[in-house]
Amino acid sequence: MIVSLIHLEKVHNEMRSSNFYPQNERLYRLDTVIVDSSFLSATTLDADTPPCDPYTGCHRRALPTEKKCSKKCWTLVDLLMTIEYMKTFDFFRHLSHADKKALIRHVAIMCTHLTVGFFSYDKKSDVTIFPDGSSRRKGIFSEDLELERLTLHGVIQILRGLDIDKNEYVLLKALIVCNPAIEGLSICYTKELEKERLKYSKSLMSYVLSRRGVQKGPEAFTAMMAFIGTLTHMMKRHK
Secondary structure: OHHHHHHHHHHHHHHHOOOOOOOOHHHOOHHHHOOOOOHHHHOOOOOOOOOOOOOOHHHOOOOOOOOOOOOOOHHHHHHHHHHHHHHOOHHHHHOOHHHHHHHHHHHHHHHHHHHHHHHHHHOOOOOOOOOOOOOOOOOOOOHHHHHHHHHHHHHHHHHHHHOOOHHHHHHHHHHHHOOOOOOOOOHHHHHHHHHHHHHHHHHHHHHHHHHHHHHHHHHHHHHHHHHHHHHHHHHHHHO
């Protein structure tokens, strides 16, 4: 499970660094973006036992490209890449159109913050950086920009405090996607997401105990689950 998630994350990062330069957010309506199979399916054909099964030939699509400009709109790029990441999970294909939209609206921003934050954390940066080396801000915020400070740089500090590694990160990210506690989600799909969430939760707990030991493991696991709550709170304030 972890191996396949690590591979999926590798492809996700490669997509972030690709020649995909979306410039006009009006061209990307959620109703149309979620219809096709994931762009990631074109580059993950060598994955071992993936957490999903979008990799058959009939689902493959070429990587979308747009005319390259001098600067990427990272907010749009990362949101679109997060949606593509979510679409690779097998359960996502079975959701109704309305449930897909509900799930994306609830967790896409959370996943994006986590992805951007971990990339910066993994690069040993104290501020948010992007694959092209750019940074949205330099870490100086006025009092009325507390939410921006938390979303841009606070996530990095939380990850550092958790001393999280890549295996824990990819499992945590999968847990965020498999969120059954979404208002308006169909009952049948809620049960499916509960099963998926339990699967990744058990895997995360097992890995954390293995890495940190029985004394530090449970506390670390609890802190990681609390971090999901922090991201949920940030998402609600972001709306």
